[in-house]
Amino acid sequence: MQELRKDILARRALEKYKRKGEEFKHGGLKMYKIPGEEEIGSAITKILEKYREVESQKLLHSLVLKKLKEQNQYYMLSEDRVRKIASRLPAVRIFVEKRKTDREAKKCYVCGSELEVLKVKDLYGNEAAVGKKCRVCGFKMDRKNLMPRKYVFLKRS
Secondary structure, three states: OHHHHHHHHHHHHHHHHHHOOOOOOOOOOOOOEOOOHHHHHHHHHHHHHHHOEEOOHHHHHHHHHHHHHHHOOOEOOOHHHHHHHHHHOOOEEEEEEEEEOOOOOOEOOOOOOEEEEEEEEOOOOOEEEEEEEEOOOOOEEEOOOEEEEEEEEEEOO
16 A cells, blocks of 8 residues: 555655656656566566576576566666576576686675585595585585676576
């Protein structure tokens, strides 16, 4: 009920700007609505059912936002939020193309949670770091310092 009232007030403010003959500026009056995870998740699965593969995070974001704006024109969301919600969906598989960097990864590049250091013992019994793994989404990295260059989203069959 409260969301409906906010939506009505936002529309009235927009009509007020239009009546004055002024251009509606998004920066002047912040009129947006944040969609829930269920809505975003269903939009992602519908898009991946249609296209099977989306080549970049930016493209997936624009497709999801277009789909959500069919329901409510005030919906806004970020590319990172789309990626994080897609990582939690069982129907979506994310491939990460990586590039070299000087910085060491502390958080997962897919979901943002802490990375666990993978260690093995050598012949002398000393532990050696082999790579890092995310406990939440299963993203793995080897010893090299790599960061994402491109995200590819696929529908699991």
